[in-house]
Amino acid sequence: MRAEGDAASRLRITCVHQGFELYGSDRCFIETVRTIRAAHPTARIDVVLPRRGPIVAGLEPFANDIVIAPLWILRRKNLARLATLGLLTLPIAIIRALRRIRASDLVYINTTVVADYLLAARLAPGRSIVHVHEIPEGVVLKVLRGLIRWSGANVVFNSRATERTYALPHGTTARVVYNGIAGPAEPNRPAYDGSRPLRVLMLGRISRIKGQDVLVEALASLPEPVRQRIQVRIVGSAFEDDAREQALVKRIAEAGLADQVTLAPFVADPAALYRWADVVTMPSQRPESLGRVAIEAMSYGVPPLVTAIGGLPEVVEAGKTGWIVPSGGPEPIAAVLADLVADPARWRDFGRAARARYESLFSEASAAEGIEAIVRTTLRRPRATDAARAADVPARPAA
Incomplete structure (x- = not known):
């Protein structure tokens, strides 16, 4: 981990992810955190995950702290539970997310299913980016589109197909950024000539x-x-x-x-x-x-x-x-x-x-340029004052 130094004088960035493995969305998250770190080498970057897993090792070189905390994640498999008993925990989850958002200059939310952070983002406007990697259908699409619109967050879409699916209203600050992937220095040489399977x-x-x-x-x-x-x-x-x-x-x-x-x-x-x-x-x-x-x-x-x-x-x-x-x-x-x-x-x-x-089209450099552009836009965006709300919700991060 990096030394903390004088945290008060540094940009504070929180990056939130719903996964813990190393599938595609997990690797995309690592690459985005690396991009943010390269653009803001002196910032304090905290990463919030729902549990420990293989992703942690990939994040450690770029994060000051990796926080394991409950997240209110919309998963198809758990929708019935979330819509019943899960609703009892939602207010606490929103308060926890709001505290961390208010303690940050920028919050990057990876995927639309991190409901507590998207709901809380509206209460601390001007700080959040949501990166959309999903193309849902039917009722799920309506719910996730509604969450994005409610949040007021700036939006990164990973493709034009994703952007078309969500069809957000005119005036939304949004950008299409193809995932940037670190490829090998040298590609394979063509080897198949029909002499083997x-x-x-x-x-x-x-x-x-x-x-x-x-x-x-x-x-x-x-x-x-x-x-x-x-x-x-x-x-x-x-x-x-x-x-x-x-x-x-x-x-x-x-x-x-x-x-x-x-x-x-x-x-x-x-x-x-x-x-x-x-x-x-x-x-x-x-x-x-x-x-x-x-x-x-x-x-x-x-x-x-x-x-x-x-x-x-x-x-x-x-x-x-x-x-x-x-x-x-x-x-x-x-x-x-x-x-x-x-x-x-x-x-x-x-x-x-x-x-x-x-x-x-898909190199790390092209993706980094797009991500950093929307990060700069978000950091320059005027914010509504939170002073009136601070008495109700202390502006300090929850572990």
């Missing part, structure tokens, strides 16, 4: 959104001679949903794919997997706000195969840096996989083009 990688949490089951069905639908020329690695775990993982294991066995498909748990550093892969796929069946895995693949010079949903078409240039297919079933994915093994020469230059697209 095509290596297909899928990374991500096992869920109905990501489409692991669709990828398995696509492979199962291929003729046996084609199937034998493809090797698939599915890497990731379900979040508190063992039944979903077991169902995937069962389906792989039933389809006779044990020799072609390998399931592996989440890994903190996927670099070796990207070095192994010829193609990375995101067969998502619900909107992805952007598609971090596809971007990471392109940084390694690995072309992505993605569905035409959410922000994924903003990442991949179809027919040049990868492939975009319709969502909704395994047939389009199966067709592309069959074409890839049939004619490797036709897509040999895709990896080189993918790396060039990553460097021009």
Whole structure:
């Protein structure tokens, strides 16, 4: 940890995140905190997390303090509990968040599901930024859009698809900033010529959104001679949903794919997997706000195969840096996989083009410029005085 020094003379920044693992949104959070630290090297930066986990080690070089505190997080799995007994804890959570916001010059809230901080942000205006990484649907979208509008926070969208989904009113201070990702110094060299099985990688949490089951069905639908020329690695775990993982294991066995498909748990550093892969796929069946895995693949010079949903078409240039297919079933994915093994020469230059697209749109430098621009805007924004409220809620951070 950094020495605290004279805290009163320094900019105080709080960064709040709903996760604790090292999946895409977690790594994005680390990269944003690193960006803020690089732009404000003398600031005091406190990070608030709901619990300890693998993310902590990645944050420690950039944070003065990592605070583990209860957060009122809107998760689909817990909505029924939050709407009943959880409401009893919400006022306390808002007060806790408000104290920390008032003690900060800037509060960066990563994702729209951190409800207590978004609700509290309206009571200490001019200090908060919310970074939107989700494309929800139906009632959830209405709730999250309402939270953002209520908060009055400045907004960062991670894609134009995300911005269109929320359709915030004119006058909202908002900016689209593609996730900036630290890629390797050198990309992979094209290695697939058809003389060995095509290596297909899928990374991500096992869920109905990501489409692991669709990828398995696509492979199962291929003729046996084609199937034998493809090797698939599915890497990731379900979040508190063992039944979903077991169902995937069962389906792989039933389809006779044990020799072609390998399931592996989440890994903190996927670099070796990207070095192994010829193609990375995101067969998502619900909107992805952007598609971090596809971007990471392109940084390694690995072309992505993605569905035409959410922000994924903003990442991949179809027919040049990868492939975009319709969502909704395994047939389009199966067709592309069959074409890839049939004619490797036709897509040999895709990896080189993918790396060039990553460097021009998704590098750390381009993202850092966008994040710092909205940080400067927020720090310059006039604030309503909090003096009248200070008697009710002491302006000191809660541990």
